[in-house]
Amino acid sequence: MGTSFGRGGATSFQQDWQNSDCILIEGSNLAECHPVGFQWIMEAKARGATLIHVDPRYTRTSALADIHVPLRVGSDIAFLGGIINYVVEHEAYFEDYVRLFTNGPSLVSEDFKDTEDLGGIFSGLDEEQRSYDPLTWQYEGEEVGAASGQREQLYEERNEEEGGEKSSGHRPSVASSGRGESHGSGGAAAHPNAVRDETMQHPRCVFQIVKRHFARYTPEMVEQVCGVPRDLFVKVCQTLVDNSGRERTSAIAYAVGWTQHSVGVQYIRTAAILQLLLGNIGRPGGGIMAMRGHASIQGSTDIPTLYNLLPGYIPMPHAHQDDDLEAFLKGVSTDKGYWSDMKGYLVSLLKAWWGPAATEENDFCFDYLPKLTGSHSTYETVMAQLDGKCKGYFVVGENPAVGSANAKMQRLGMANLDWLVVRDFGLIESATWWKDGPEIESGELRTQDIATEVFFFPAAAHTEKNGSFTNTQRMLQWHHAAVEPAGDARSELWFYYHLGRVIREKLSGSTDEMDAPLLDLQWDYPTEGTVAEPSADAVLAEINGWDADGRPLASYEQLNADGSTVCGCWIYCGVFTDGTNQAARRKPAREQSSVAPEWGWAWPANRRIIYNRASADENGKPWSQRKAYVWWDEEQSKWVGHDVPDFDPSKSPWHRPPAGSRGAEALSGEDAFVMQADGKAWLYAPAGLTDGPLPTHYEPQDSPFENLLYDQQRNPVRQVFARRHNRYHPNPGTRGSEAFPYPITTYRLTEHHTAGGMSRWQPYLSELQPEMFCEVSPELAEERELVHRGWATIITARGVIEARVMVTERMAPLLVQGRLVHQIGLPYHWGTNGYSKGDSANELTAISLDPNSHIQEVKALSGDIRPGRRPRGSAANDLVEDYIRRAGITSDTGMEVRGDH
């Protein structure tokens, strides 16, 4: 969404669903995974909205839907692309909106070649490097933005693997190390003043390119690829069209059912294009909600736990390329929009970290920042562990031995470390694999041979600490400690603060240059209580920032590039306005408007629907009274409405910037997407993505079906790793592919939390879903002699698990490419420890990643199922080996770039 709109957060808020006329939930099981938020879907339904649920399974969400569309796992781009085609073909798009607010009229470079021209790939593919050079995707214009097209050719030898096996991590390019994701707030660079054809008729304008690109996504094709009957598909299209436009709006909600694919980011891009064509962004009852899977997942990208980002989506500098502050800023700022003020944001951050040590003369300690030498995503870290390059590992609030793709490799990686720190409530599988993991049972590992020193630290619960959660709608909500943590349990804040304090004490007096970044750190938070808990309020105050006189800042527009302001995260600037914790506000709904601006605090600037300038037309008038939200008030000469305008409040709709303007000044009164380099929402992404400017349906890495839409089977630049324990399945139709005939998907249940660390130890939750099970249709049960409540064994080239059998009509067989296909559903909560135990679905999943986000493809894979319990001990591995042999799988299987089928 960052690439499409300018910020990588949900565009709206859950309470706003009550204003929707139609809600499409796809790639999300909202009722089960977000039951509290689902109340607003129910509110919308009560007000007459139509609820559509598109999901391979009939879930608790489907049970409440007006329309449920079962589809084949991994086919969502074909489905959504089909809707786009329908909307364009039937001229049902919101033309004024598209012309005004999107890059539909912008012309694209003559050098660009679409999948239509090149048989399923875009121009710029470097097969050797497994990456695209996005240079040809740019707008027609003079020169391209500097952020894209950069490439790090050094350190080629860095990732060479032992045993001569191939890997897409081989010869890493820094471009692939996540610049595509660095647009959480601020789009990718592009030419700010592209040549435009306002009639949108020019063959090289974005709108025409989009039209041609999706022309082959016909209802017939959708039926063949997705297994969705034509009439049902058309009904979905028409429902969305009927509920979009001036008078009506439709919302889309998704979750990891979209992100966890080897082409996941493009799933979301497809939804973005659709919502822009229908005119549903920035308007009440519209938008795209990214439903996050944990309490503060949005927060963990805003103030990131990601290797490639600094707070507020400022990209992490790259070694050998971003030599100094100026060079770095030149590479990542834009000429137009708020991203052009990045220097102020970054310098204020450096001042927050290094305080008086950060001066103009020393580039504000820019050199102290670590620099990237390649991709260091979680899965590449596992590879580095296996290769003996990564020696230590912190596992905090995560259970990779159960919850990450290819659980075996996660454990083998940890078995190859010098030290491992695990912080959790209890002894999760990631803390005990060395004595009771599956590899100990099978004899692959022996405890006495494992050299990893494992440290376990009990963690405090959120009720035992102060702090904030940033929820799915970018809203910070403060929680107060009810009690101090018991025993040795401590908060993360306590752990890292005191860890830093002790390290700094040990280093004190050191003159080694390497220690300077640590010794110069501002590390002086006040502590409180019997356990010396650092003050979370003090941390929030620093995140918000202050001016030269120490007064709390109110807005990121106050940030200076001269070192006079301090701000730990520019997008959170304002959360401590007036020295008050705005995130702790809890004014009841009945005492304020339905937008509830005084409940918590949302970034940016407490806006609840972002890009809300788009709720008004070219003259600043609401598109309709029914959907009025923010509008231009002629008398007051400013933008007013129900929310904080996401626009310069005094900039009139007719404002045209003088030539040569820069930054926010360069935005016109129609540039509603203020973070974008051209002020427009992107139907077509001329930069910012590693796998193409337009979404294209590719089959999952492991799929029993050929790609009917193109000759290209898979995303050519997906990240794949040919490792001994990470074998892929043969291409459909080739020898051995019939060994893994069934599509499989993984998911969560309401009763458990992700990898189970917070739920499988709880008797009250465990009794509600006590055992690992698989969901299959009655037809598949008959085909494979599976008995309801009995056991089934499920096998892939990575592993084998057993599960209780749940035969249910809710798993509907689909007719795909003339073949009746049965899908298998697997919850992924279980592991060997805890009160409720079971095999983990991630024993089956492979590490194949989206090239933008490096997120694993665990929502669509293939496998085999047979009745009965799995073999024990080493016999389990023998069974997997037998399948690998029978399917003829080698290190080359599934590794193709131009993988033809």
Added chain:
Amino acid sequence: MTTNPFAQLLEDADPATAAGWTDHPPRVGFFTDTSVCIGCKACEVACKEWNHVPEDGLRFTGMSYDNTIGLGADTWRHVAFIEQEKRIGRQVTGAATSDGDRGDDDDGHAVRWLMSSDVCKHCTHAACLDVCPTGALFRTEFGTVVVQEDICNGCGYCIPACPYGVIDQRRGDGRAWKCTLCYDRLGVGAEPACAKACPTNSIQFGVLDELRERADRRLAQLHDAGIGDARLYGRDPEDGVGGDGAFFLLLDEPEVYGLPPDPVVTTRDLPQMWRRTASAAVLLAGLVGASFLRRTR
């Protein structure tokens, strides 16, 4: 059918008034609207947390997502999951059938998933209360029925008395347990834990008369929406238990949810039985007396 003299006795009386409470708050209860239940089971967990009800076993039942099975001493809220090859109202779902066809009609694969959170009904005429010899079960000022755990002696009379099979003896403890409608929360003006936790307002707590009105409106709305099977259960004060304090909106026959279709307070015939016993005793005594009279003569 003869009128139930027991019901007649209390017909006009509020159960709390009938139980001797004066100046009591209005009768409260639950209206559980199963048409908006999403089966999250938050009610089950909140109930157990608040009332310290023990976990009662890890069983994979295979009864859809219901691993709790039913109400009992250790389950005071229970969410039933019912999978049916039927359509809900005008819902559209689509998939191929096993022969590759989409079926006879255009709407394809018909499936629906009913969810319903069950609870003690807090009957107007509560048999459990009638038979309790110790007074452990009592009618509260809110019109609800509560077991006092420090008085219950575990005699178990209440268990067969309940027409819904709700109240139950706890194994290893012996005493009878059931939903208290969070009596300890009502006293401080808080709503019961299950209603508080319910995210979609499927469980609505309030003054019973208001809940009944709300339920009537909701039923009419569903009928208008083409969900003709929707019905209220336990709402009618004229039914066999004098109406439930906790009543439901169901989308199918009560039996589908494991509820008795026509529950009757099991102590309904007790007064009549006692009257007959009494007249029999009087008659017997008269006969015996008469025989003595004859003798002395």
